[in-house]
Amino acid sequence: MMMLELYVFVLAAFTGYMVISRVPPLLHTPLMAATNAISGISLVGSLIAAGARHSNVATVLGFIAVVCATSNIVGGFLITDRMLKMFQRGKPKPADRVTGALDDA
Template identity: 70%
Template sequence: MSSEIEAGLYVFMLAGFLGFEVISRVPPLLHTPLMSGTNAISGISLVGSIVVAGMQETTFSTILGFIAVTAASINVVGGFMITDRMLKMFKKREEVS
């Protein structure tokens, strides 16, 4: 293995472990803001995929960019739908008399 691959795998494993530890210690009350932050990160990946799709260097990169835009858009929309559902859980329900 080359040193670049080893370094990449090391960073990936460290990020996975650190992410799991941080997320597992978040109290349930903070899950909604955390989801909103995750949606912001998904938005950044959407912008990046639009840039890749718009470069038009090769047909293959354009197709991969289109697939990335589609997947990132689904991720962003789904994330906001889940955040909306979580926020509705905190609203008080009106009692019907």
């Protein structure tokens, strides 16, 4: 029946659990944004529904699904990147020290 699919599901869920449980709380919001972007993969199903020309209804539904999934992919990856860019380590850079000293003076 769907044994192969079940295998894939169980192994992927297991892998996901192992990998994601090690993500620190620090990055939980980027994690949600990232999984959200990846869930845009439903675009794969949407593309087939929109392009297979089964019936007008299927095409229109597929089209809306393509719009939703694409906006998730584009928006999701962009926002994840934007957030991750903000997370900076605090080791004092030499340049900061200099300006800090000047401010004090």
